[in-house]
Amino acid sequence: MTGPDSGTADLRWVLHLDMDAFFASVEQLTRPTLADRPVLVGGAGPRGVVAGASYQARVFGARSAMPMGQARRRCPHATVLPPRFPLYKAISDQVMGVLAEFSPVLEPVSVDEAFIEPPSLAGASPSDVEAFGTRLRTAVRERTGLPASVGAGSGKQVAKIASELAKPDGLRVIAHAEQEAVLAPLPVRSLWGIGPVSGEALRKIGVDTIGRLAAMDGREVAGILGSAVGTELHRLARGIDDRPVAPRGAAKQISAETTFDADLTAMTAVHEAVASICVSVHRRLVADGRAARTVTVKARTGDFVTHTRSETTPFPTRELSTLTAVARRLAETAVGEGGVRLLGVSVSGFGDEPPLALFDAVPSAQGWAAAPAAESSGDVPPGLGLALTGGPGDAATEAGPAPGTGAVPEIGAGVLGTAVTAHPTAPAGPGTAAAEGMRPDRDPDPGRPWRAGDDVAHPEYGHGWVQGAGHGRVTVRFETAATGPGRTRTLDAADPALSRADPLRSWHPEDTAT
Incomplete structure (x- = not known):
């Protein structure tokens, strides 16, 4: 490299696009009366969690992943709406379509953000990158009606930081020559991968900025944060980020979970809840055209003790009856004394589609036995006492996994409702919080058929x-x-x-x- 901004072809430019307050912005766009008002998206129950907060609500201290009760106390005049996942997914698809038109390869990070590395910008000047980013933001707004912030830099980390600096509805290009000056004074928590625990560990030794972290000896950082994580974060603090922009890997797990407004105390209620959750998981499994061998159930008690149980079937299946039977049996051993606050079901161990046969395996007292296969329509088998009346479709988070940092972040944001969440191959990052506090796919209360936000x-x-x-x-x-x-x-x-x-x-x- 001849110089930081010499315009030679070896200069790399990565762009990060982030839809501003995505869930809340969608609500403000499609419900224009709310355009300039504080909006909170999430569960309104006693254990509801904020999935998205508009900038007008953030002024009062409300934010994603905060308990809804706390957010409403901070911003009592906010409009609280349930999430509309199908709408968010549809708009997200349009955003990703625009990005695909601007770059042959894109790396979605979550439903509302992604990285691109356009070949046309290799060796480009900062002004050329700025013009490119302006065209990109304009195209997104024309296609969706929504604002987006775009950051550009020498790698994913710098691009992500640049988009944060650009918010809301802005563009920030960090030229290679100014990279060190821009990063150095920023809080060390600005690095994607440093959470509360590691941030506190660094603060105790006087490291509170990226510049101070970069100035440390790499061995000392590794000793504090761990060899793999510490080494990677030290490189990122020094602006060294050669991770490629690449499509995300296939999901390793599909899961759904629910936090209940009141603890479940009867096993019949647990069985019914597990069956309902299995419907959400099965819907995504069928949509992906895959089959799973392993079923895992998670149960969290009222005192926040979590128990998990797993079982692997002889061969992959996507039969709802089979998955539900396994999950129900696992729940009986996962649920301990006292009430159950949270239940979750996940499937993994994906394989090829099950063989064409009239029978599938289901668990029995004697082990696995053949049973008639259920229809593939997604209907609940007789006896479960549940009716399928649609659902949220794909779930999404407002913030997604870290772009291949190799670190396992310590805190999440952008919590979703009871919906299917795909866990990608890449390690989880900020925003991959559990699906708690919402039930967007439940039937309306027959006594009150209409609820706010319908x-x-x-x-x-x-x-x-x-x-x-x-x-x-x-x-x-x-x-x-x-x-x-x-x-x-x-x-x-x-x-x-x-x-x-x-x-x-x-x-x-x-x-x-x-």
Whole structure:
């Protein structure tokens, strides 16, 4: 390399795009009345968790991964909405489509962020990169209607830091020549991979900035943070980051879990909850066209003691009846004394599709036995007492795994509801928190068929969303991203003209009722 910014072809440019406050921004876009108001997305129950917070809510100290009760105390005037995962996934697909048009290879980090390394920028000047980033942000806004922040630098770590510096709705290019000056004064926690524990360990020895970490002897860092993690983080602090931008590996595990508003104390309730969770896991397993051999159940008690149990089947299966039977049996041994606060089910050990046969294996008192295979439609087998009425589709986090740092971060953000979460091959990073506190796929309470945040449609008033319901009445704000702020109408909760609607219609003008 002839010089830091000499324009030679060996200069590398990695870009990181991050959708600003993605979940909350989607809600503000598709529900224009909320555009400039504080919004919290997440579970509203006593154990609900914030999945996303708008910048207007963050001003008051609310943030992702915070208990919803705490966030509401900090920002009592915020609008609280349940997550709409299918809508977030649809918009995410459009964002990734734009990135694919700008670069032949992209590395999604989560539902709302990704890295690219466009070959056309190899050896480019900072001004050329800035122009590229401006075009990218414009394209994303034109395609989705949403703001995005873009950072660019010599590697993934610098690009990620640059996008953080650019927020909200900005662009930051860290030229190679200014990289050291920009990184040095930043808090050491700005490095992706340093969490509360490692951050505190460094603080105790007076290392509170990236510059001070970079100035340390590598052996000393390894002694404090561990050989592998310490060595990698020391390199990143010095701006050395040669990790390639590459597509993410296939998921090694598919899981779903639920935190209950009240602890489950009866095994019948545990069995029902496990069956419901298995439906979510099975839906994703079938969608991926894969089969699994290993089923794992996690149970967390009211005093936060976690027990896990696993079992591996003789051959891969994707039969819901089989997976549910195994999970239920495991739950009986995983659940200890006292109530159950959280239950989770995961499947792994993926293999080829099961052989074409009329029978599959299910556990019995004598071991594994043949049983008629269930239909592949995803219906719950007879006797489970559950009805499938749709679900959230793919789950997503607002922040995702660290881009191959090799470190296992210590804290998560962007917690989701009870939905399927794919665990990629790469190590988990900031934002891969457990799915707690929400039940977006549950049936409405038959006594109160409407809940705040529901998408509805009316033949006269069009598409809208429920602002509140009770005493036989329902208040609906009729508006979409295409209409701008709309009117509020209060209707009879039993009005036959009012029906549930696809959340996508709040975003796509062509799908919006008129």
